[in-house]
Amino acid sequence: MARPIPLELPARDPRAEIQARLQAAPAAHAEALLAAYEVLQGLNDRGVFELLRGALGSSDKLVEIAVDAAKSPDSIRGIRNLLLLINMLGEIDPEKLKIFTQAIPPAVEAAGRQPQRVGLGKLIAGFWNKDSRRGLAAINTALEMLGKRLSSEPGK
Secondary structure (H helix, E strand, C coil): CCCCCCCCCCCCCCHHHHHHHHHHHHHHHHHHHHHHHHHHHHHHHHHHHHHHHHHHHHHHHHHHHHEEEHCHHHHHHHHHHHHHHHHHHHHCCCHHHHHHHHHHHHHHHHHHHHHCCCCCCHHHHHHCCHHHHHHHHHHHHHHHHHHHHHCCCCCC
């Protein structure tokens, strides 16, 4: 009959493995450690650590101030408005919004180059420009949609 082969594994010491890795780390990661030391020194020079130590020491007071600020009606209304704006932006096709956002900077720049007072004749002449009419039609459509929403509000 066959006899089992005895298997004796040495006891594993996780602490010794970690210690060996720690001793080898400075040589293996010397460049990264030097860069990290430079970043830490820069943060220390600018007082960031002192600020963080102060914030940790008074964390209860900071939380209390933040909660009091968030409880105010203005803050609640602001957060709700921000969420509504985020939802609105989420519904707009990015390509359409891109057209709008790319049109605004040159328009502001062109408006800055115009004289202080634009004559009535120049404004009326703009109605014969197809691009002006297209822009006015887009604004008119937005105003129509706003009017529909306002008239469908309860109590209006």
